[in-house]
Amino acid sequence: MNALLVVFLASMATAAQAASLMDGSGNLKISAVPQSLTSESLLAVISNPDLPSSLSSPSGDDLLSLDSSDPPCLSCRGPTLSIQPSDPECVSISLCSLTASAIVVDGITEGDVEAGLLNSRHAVTLSALFRARALLGSDGGKQSLLLSVNGEGSASLEKEMKGDLNILFLASVAEAKESISFDDAYDLKLVFAGSDLKSTAKEAAQSTDRPSAALRESLQEASSKIDASQITSEVLDPPQAASALVAVGEAHSQQARSARVKFAAWRSRAARGLLVDNFGAEASDLRQKALSSFEAETLAAAGLPTVASYRATMRKQLQSLVDGTITEVYQAQLTNLEKQTVKKLRATLLKNVHNNDVGDAKEAMDNNAAALRAAIFTFESSMDDLEVPSLGLSKEKAVRDMTAKLNDEVMSFPDSAPAKLKRAKQVKKVVSKNKKPTERAISFGLDVVAMLRPDGFGSLQGFAGYQLGGNSLTFGVHNDADDPQVISQFGGVRPPLLRVQPKLRVDVEM
Structure with missing residues (x-):
């Protein structure tokens, strides 16, 4: 008790x-x-x-x-x-x-x-x-x-x-x-x-x-x-929300980690001046896989109000990481491709200077035009593998910009230091070449220069030439008969309508 x-x-x-x-x-x-x-x-x-x-x-x-x-x-x-x-x-x-x-x-x-x-x-x-x-x-x-x-x-x-x-x-x-x-x-x-x-x-x-x-x-x-x-x-x-929050974070980390492994390999090639094989398709597949896998792994969190906003934020961060890195690697490869294309074009133009005969301007222009077309075609073909349309990284603008850049390169190349040096070496080689001995001979040639000067003040001028063997004919037209300066050169009188100047040329080989 x-x-x-x-x-x-x-x-x-x-x-x-x-x-x-x-x-x-x-x-x-x-x-x-x-x-x-x-x-x-x-x-x-x-x-x-x-x-x-x-x-x-x-x-x-x-x-x-x-x-x-x-x-x-x-x-x-x-x-x-x-x-x-x-x-x-x-x-x-x-x-x-x-x-x-x-x-x-x-x-x-x-x-x-x-x-x-x-x-x-x-x-x-x-x-x-x-x-x-x-x-x-x-x-x-x-x-x-x-x-x-x-x-x-x-x-x-x-x-x-x-x-x-x-x-x-x-x-x-x-x-x-x-x-x-x-x-x-x-x-x-x-x-x-x-x-x-x-x-x-x-x-x-x-x-x-x-x-x-x-x-x-x-x-x-x-x-x-x-x-x-x-x-x-x-x-x-409820416990589902806590679990869903962690699942979202883990899915983000996993997809970001997998993407960074691929990005590291791409950055390494771009840093060495190389291109990634089939980059456009691989980048599109990587982006699609990362985002779709994240959405599939976190689908349950979309129906929880306290987790849905966090899921959207994590998805946006993952998309920003993937899109930003793909764009970065794309720009690095585009720079590498532009440098390679310009370098190859310059080498081809320099080779054409070596192959062309001195003074053969038409052949040089044809060769340079062919080199330009080949460079543009090669660049555009490479851009087919490089572009990522889903991110707006298309080839159209890059091809337009590169075409303009290559045109400028072709136009300015004749005045560049390598071209001048090449031509100088070529001329020096031709000039210093020993001539083969020839037989003694005497040859004659007739050079005729004719000038037609109709009425006018010099608004029209043209010349034509023809050469056959050792003979040559040069004919010119210039409508400057009424020009005061021309009249003063002829002592105050109008120049003759047609003026012909024949020349006899004698070549003696000893």
Whole structure:
């Protein structure tokens, strides 16, 4: 009888120490917090509503309660898969995440572990903790996170649970656009059946080095952050959203990594002045494969409102990476192709200077025109393999620009230094060539020059010549008979209409 009385009095004392800190609307009862309490070594217990907790036993109406024992302990209810958590429940879990030194997620069953944390009721609780920490408390120092499992543990089970925790945490960090890692934010402890949860939790709370302040101030500050951020209506997303966020990030990383391997090979060839074989088709296939694979792997995320925008952002980043690099490699190869084409054309033009006879201008023009057509055709054929129409990288503009550039090259080549040097060497070779001895001979030739000068002031002028053997005839027309300067040259009289000047040429070979 006395023993029962002692147990009853002890339970009454414990109930008296636990004070409700939140009403049904989610308003914080800050006056219920003793002024002497600080946030140092504060323990938070998030229990399973369907199972009793060995650390706290809040009444069904208490969303958040405070036990002022040593160490002080916040207790709140965790959500279930069958009941959508309310905003006040979101606030209570967020308060625990922002103020406690150690957090205990209690009531994890063997069934929860076998199904995987991502598909259990506790995935919602953990997502709430991680998101509040990532969005509002990333600078609060390291916390201890204890997961209490009502079952036997194993190395493989611990590895699987840690993997699920990391996925949930990465999803929250990705949404908050932070770079903190799970190991930097939490000191994880997995407590299985047979372990002393209470002593382990107390030791974890006391060993965690976090900033300490009056508990009233810490709760008020955390409550203000939560109200200002308006995350309570979204903080408990279903586990699918967390998994989808991570899937989007992993799909982006995988496709970007695969594309960068191909880009590295392309950049290497372009840097060496070479062209990538069948670049246009390969680039189009790579772009199509990267984007379609990303969309297929993240299709489930498109139907989740909280993930759809993140998915669209990641797709845009992937497309920007692929399109930008393809354009960069295309421009580098276009520059290489232009240099190669100009170099080959100059070599052909220089060769034509060597092959043409001195003074044979018509043959030189024909050869240069043929070289120009061949260079343009070769450039256009190479551009067929280089263009990427899906990115607007077509050959039309490049061919037009290159045609104009090659035309300018042909027009300016005769006055270039290599052409002048080649002609000078050729003339020198011809001049210095020893003439073969010939027989003694005397040859005669007649050169006739005739000039027709009708009335006019010099607006028409033309010449024609004909040569046969050693004889030549040159005939010219110039209508300058009325030009005052011409008249003055003839002593003030008009020049004769037709003037013929015959010349006798005698060639003597000794």
